[in-house]
Amino acid sequence: MAVSGRARALYQRIADQLRVQITEGALRPGDRLPTEAEIAATWDTTRSTAVQGLKVLVNEGLIISDRPRGYFVRSRRPMVYRPQGEFRKRPLSPEMDLFLTQMSEEGREASQRIEVKVEAPSRQVRERLQMQEGELVVVRRRVRFVDGVPYNVNDSHFPLALVQGSEIMNPDDIARGANIVLAELGYEQVRALDEIQVRMPTPDEADRLQLGPGTPVAIHLCTGYTKAGRPVRSVVNVLPGDRHVITYERLRPQIEEALVIRLAGEEDLHTVVDLWGHAASWLQERGIDQWQYPPREERIAANIEAGECWIVEADGAPVATITVDEHADPDFWSPSETKESALYVHRMVVRRDVAGLSIGSALLDWAGEEAVRQGKQLLRLDAWRTNDALQQYYRDRGFEHVRTAEVDGRHSGALFQRPATYKRGIGPELKTVASSPKEA
Template identity: 60%
Template sequence: MAVTRLGRNPMYQQIADMLRAQITDGTLPPEAKLPTEAELRAEHEVSRETVRRALGLLLNEGLIVSARPQGHFVRRRRAWVIRPQAEFRKRPHTPEMDAFMTEFSEEGREPQQEIDVTIVEPPTHIAARLHLDAGQLVAVRKRIRYLDGEPFNINDSYFPLDLVRDSEIMRPESITRGANVVLTELGYRQVRALDELHVRMPTPDETRRLDLGPGTPVACHFATGFTSDGKPVRVAVSILPGDRHVVSYERIRDDEDGDA
């Protein structure tokens, strides 16, 4: 892709388009070093400001990272595949790690998570999903999940306090068999979940917790779990940066002859 002063787009956009195309087609593979600012200035006969605006576009898109003073590098993308339909599968029972830790350790990646548990008055949208009256409190397990040292997503799970008081859910540590199993043992087995996906820009708190670069959108995934009598007992809110995740659903038809 040639960069020309006769092009319709400004020079900085043309330079960004050229580099983006090289990243997309593999000419610049993951972790490859981009030409220096001086090299780009000389190649395209443009100012430092023009080059920096071009690189800024790619930084905002999450395609490159800045590692000063070494320069700019193509970002390695290893997406985390989210499969909401697998939530109620049987979890592996290991003494050290929960299902999340086990799954990604087996892939050769280094998983970590930070857990904090608090008792709060829920936001209005959480109280509505849990059918709570005014003044009812919830326990919230706040987790930041990391892969290879990078914060990958937020997973905050809300439970009516009256249901989980004095249970393992109140402890700020991994639950090997999973919070859903704990709820079952407490008499609140979930038989279905309602999934909702909202795509938006992150809040300042989400940007801070996930160390997001400028211009990175997030998907907000609400999963509300219900017992057999229709009682909502948990709302899990996952914040998934758009440059790090793929959401994968599997759908099965109940009848072979019916129309889609």
């Protein structure tokens, strides 16, 4: 038997109806809501119940109370906040110019109020600047205003020992920006760590930003580091939720330098298994039955011990793996084919977050070069019989479909080969840092 939920209280139903009118546009920003008495009459209830319903919407930040005039739909004109814009190249200009320019382009008036203090840092700032107890910071506290309304708080903290006597100590705009001053002092920032939290404001934050009830804030913590890894600046930005849209741009990283390919060692067994497992999960999500069984770790370990398993690394992180050997699977390749001079590719996996950078093509070219080094004439592989996209992938890379061998209990068997000397020539360069034992 179905159990019905508790009926919503009348004040909640009043809030629900008004909320729908606001979100669907029947009540627009700046519109005056019905009075408490009008709501009470419409719903045949008391004025205190109507007030309860209105307070729900005040606490949600949808309406404001402006006594004695009444309740009004809150106007929201959010500012687009782009944390990644800080390190973009820009002309030497006042440190607030990016903010001023953005607001000017939107036809809005911007200003700021600055004060500078020397004080003991909060625990949060002290930890991020890796400071000792008793060390002091210089804080440049800024409240930024748009159209006369305080829009956000920007408090920049610097270790006093680094900036004492510099322009950072002055409560004025810095013509070339505080980051440039830091660089001139020998502390150029080359990277920043961004952290974003969402919570209700503290009383001090609510006072500085003139926040009404029910307005959450996003806290953007930004820590700037030098090339040596020293933190030299900690910024706390307080962004009211009704006044900001936080926007991040992300560029897909491009691999410009040569990747490293090296022989896998015993300690790499789990790395190879994990790469294989991630690929299997990705295939399963797309309804492809390939590799839907536990990885055969004993075979991978044997390939590693024989010096046949390789790992590709980018900046020291494994991004791909491939196994190449002389083993012609007797279930698939005929006795006469087994006698032919060929190197065989197994378990080629490229991590999904670098897919599309042609690492797989580069790996197949590398495998062809390895075949040539070992005096082989052909590069061969067997592909999953039901994975048509994978088979087309190999055709596009110069492989000829020899035939498809159907063997009971085996799901692979689409056989491909190409001349060992074939080279597609796309994708990143692979720099071998360990020789195959066969060459040793």
